Amino acid sequence: MAEDGDDGPEPFVVELERFHGPLDLLLHLIRSQDIDIFDIPIARITEQFQAALSAGLDRLELDRAGEFLEMASTLVRIKAQLLIPRNESPDWEEDPRADLVRRLLEYEHFQEVAQVLMSAEADRSRHFAKGYVPRIPDTAPPVEDLELTLDELMEAARGVPEPAEEAVHRAPTRRVRVSEKISLARRLLEESERVPFERLYEPWKDRYHGVAGLLGCLEMARRQAVRVRQAEAFAQVWLYRGERFWETEEEAGEEEAGALDGARLAHDLAASEEGSEG
């Protein structure tokens, strides 16, 4: 049995939150230093363990902190027991570290099982059952596809969130262009067959984005680059690839001149809104 405590503790920077608990942290310390689990240098490990605790304990919830502290006290107790010379305690049946080693081995065993389970889970997730490929949204399936009128689409635009009331600062919003929304919609639709209309504005939570998204959507529908569907009034609006979705921007762009003057409309709307506020 090697003496421990010879080497000074290396500075160990670990994020406590990253570990599932004290056993996880201990195993990490042991593994990362290639320590023989059957001959743990308790003094060194205890110091490292305590160093990790003092660095991160205050960021943990009380319960979790308690779990780490309990282990720290166990380590200190073992360290003390090891200091008692062996021949002075005749009933020293086993190494004071034995129980800890058992727990670590058991825990390590389950961590390894967990690894195997995770890869089994990943394998399983590559098998698909009937019903995986897009179903109609969870609401009752529509009897037939509904082509959408402008009014219905405008209704959906009512779902665009209002700017938060609390917002005191009004940084000038970057003018968002309809063409940006069109390319966003194209990009989304290249990745998946259909896209909920909200995806066009949701991340921004901003009315301008909503309006630009709506106009872009209308423009694309006009070019037959998308189809817009909704199962019933107020239901989710979905964009699907249209018949001419895969035509290049250039081909579609030739019609730009005759296109809906989206930017202008957006501007007008912005103006009217500002007017109503002022």
Add this chain to the structure above:
Amino acid sequence: MRPEQVVEATLFASEGSLTPTDIARADEDLTPSRVEEAVQTLRGLYEDQERSFQIYQLGDGYQILTRPEYAPYLERFDSVPKAPGLSSAAVETLAIVAYRQPISRVEVEEIRGVSSSSVLNTLRDWELIEVVGRGEGLGRPLLYGTTERFLDHFGFQSLDDLPTPEDLPVTLREEESETGEEEESEPAGAAGTGGDEARG
């Protein structure tokens, strides 16, 4: 109508897995064992024809699923939300329940060294584990075990598919008998080393 065709039709029309007994209800002439035979025949057939799907056994049921090599194509239909993978804490807990079932919360916590009631509740909510009884002793604690859904989630046919110590990349196996890392099912470490059997 050959039994293979009836079995195939039944499996095809089902969204979930079906046990041989379920399938046998489709026809008076079918028995569970004939269903099993038919499934084997169909499997061979799909294999020969290089179909994109196969009949897989999940728990004690069968289900037609696509083969993994088609996943990249199907994953593009990402508008259907995919079940998120389990967190590593959840899988760790699940591993303990799977091997040591029936097991109480306190026993799980002894092994993990951390409180585990919320992760156990989550696993219960997801129906990956269930209460299978009550233990002896103070307060008659709830005992947990894994469910059919657990098998399905990991693509296992039965708990026998859980990795055995031989499957695990451990270097400490030869030492195990000495230190008494005990496990219930594996006869690998021959009894009699005396040592320390105590746990917990």
